[in-house]
Amino acid sequence: MRVVVAMSGGVDSSVAAALLQEQGHEVIGLSMQLYDHRGDQPFGSCCSIDDLHDARRVAASRGFPHYTVNFERQFQETVVANFVGEYAAGRTPIPCAHCNSDLKFATLVDRALGLGAPVVATGHYARVDRGEDGRWRLRRGVDRGKDQSYFLFSLTQAQLAHAAFPVGGLTKEEVREHARRLELRVADKPDSQEICFVPGGDYASFVADRMPDAPRAGAIVDMAGRTLGSHDGVHRFTIGQRKGLGVSAPAPLYVLRIDADSGRVTVGPRDALAQATLTASDVNWIGGEPPAGWVPVTAQIRHRHQAAPGRVRALPDTRAEFVFDVPQAAITPGQAVVFYDDDVVIGGGWIANAR
């Protein structure tokens, strides 16, 4: 079968490509150029021009074709614009999830089909298979520490029908062993950590430089509404943040709420961070239809969160409401909430608010 493999230049997608080739598939490597590499801005470690070179050299060493496709415009218009807009609105975005849903799978499946390839593979730690009802299922990767199903909640049945995650059944160590066995030059390449398009991890300046309006300055207040200090923009804050508040108090203070309209940032003690109920927007139900009534699931509210039990129900307009059995700290608007039944992704959406 002809398979398009989205190659980032890292070890996971390189091994994904090489394994598929080893299984006898006709592999076509595709890397996405996401921003103009000729500029003099120093970008982060992921998807840099070095990574594109790595992807190309892996393809050359394994003898399959590789192409770099230009997604600069789409990346700016979708992922970067969303990232900036979300911070400006007092939320904390996850660009990788938007990149997967709005860019990678939205465009690569079509491109692959155009090239006569019925499958798009990536190096994500997740699994796709078919349930008893014949529908496509998205499941956690076998390596729970590396699982990336959280970032893939927006995949539709139509996209899952064309998706493959060849390393989803492997542990990271196994992936590196395969890479060494196949003599891939990226075998010992470190994992990418920061957001690829933010130089040096300085989100605040990146966002401030690109905001359409001036930063929304305002007051830092306590839970009773008393002003403790001021700040020069809500984009500098995220829920649960403790450092950089610029106010002194006898006990540590955490950001509890960010109101972009008034510019007000509410802070309080750690235990005030815990909340049980959240509303999610743009919810995707992987099975295709929303569940009827309340359904018991576990929910994960950020990449490194241990999914916790509760119940979910669908609301009109592709929204959903979820209630944790035990309140969870720092439910953060802008992050994704992903619902699981054991290791199967039921659906997910973007956290709109919590209470």
Add this chain to the structure above:
Amino acid sequence: MIQLPRLRAKCYDRIELIHRPDVHRIYLDHNATTPPAPDVVDRMAAALRDEFGNPSSVHHFGQRAKAALDEARAAVAALIGADPSEVVFTSGGTESDNFAIRGAAEAIEVTGRRHVLTTGIEHEAVVNTVKALGRRGWRTTVLAVDQTGIVDPEAVEAAIDDTTSVVSVMHANNEIGTIQPVAEIARRVRARGVVVHTDAVQSVGKIPVDVKALGVDLLSLSAHKFYGPKGVGALWIRRGLRLTPLLAGGRHERGRRAGTENVTGIIGMGVAARLAAAHLRDEATRLSGLRDRLEEGVLRAVTGTAINGARAPRVPNTTNISFDRIEAESLLIALDLQGIAVSTGSACSSGTLEPSHVLRAMGLPPHRTQNSIRFSLGAATTEADVDRVIAVLPEVVEKLRGLSRVPARA
């Protein structure tokens, strides 16, 4: 024809090493580069061995290398109707363009002339050299072209004044193949004391190029565009014209280009120049016939197609075709997977594609600057190749337009 059977054999032997030996590969990207002719390869292999001397050395070995250099210089000069003493070897088209424009602008600066003019369809080597002068205080003008892809000589004349030092207009465009009225531009502006440069990288070897007929002062050429090796080119400098050298160093190339000569490459360029001169007219006739066959076939077989720049005089091997509702990038990849090598736009650092600045300068709407493919034919191209492209294209395009879907896997 340039020894077609041997050229084919060598060319494909090499390409098939890369991947999928089962695919019959058709190379239609001769404006990007050409496979060195077998005679070039053979002569260069011998030169690496036998002409290793430094042409600046006094002894036998130096003399032998020097003699080979002279021979190559004479062959290149003959190809463009020049005197050998006017030909300076460089590392290629980019260096020639840099040297011509910067070298002339800097040499003329003392006269107070500090304005350079070029067009919107030039190669990046010219575009960015002019931009660099702009950053250093030169006044710069970039002229648009009309919808046919041609620079208007009257507009050039109107845009120059007493401060203009250099006008650089390419001879044949790399993307659409249009031939610019360089002779008329030179006639209009040289009388006013302006130095005229033409980047002839895409015309030399494809159409007759004669520096006297063109009436320019400086002309860039590159060996690998006419079946010579990469990494070597030349700048023709009209006798008497002084340029400020780019490189500080020894007095090579009559003090115009420092650095020990790329003897092997230059010898290869000389062989390629001789072959080009010998086969130019026959090849031009043959290729324009194949090109017309390709255009007619594609326009007939694929709906929503249009030729860019077709109403202007063009080099015989090039056609640039827009495909409605197609991303050129995807079409290029799909054709490559079918064994057909074409190109689009200008490749950048990572090899991705961008909207064509040439088509943009022609005033084409944005969608047509991103859906065009360049087919550039060459010595290895046969009628069967062209027919295969015409046969393959409709299905490939239909698939990309989403008209025929690939079923999901089981």
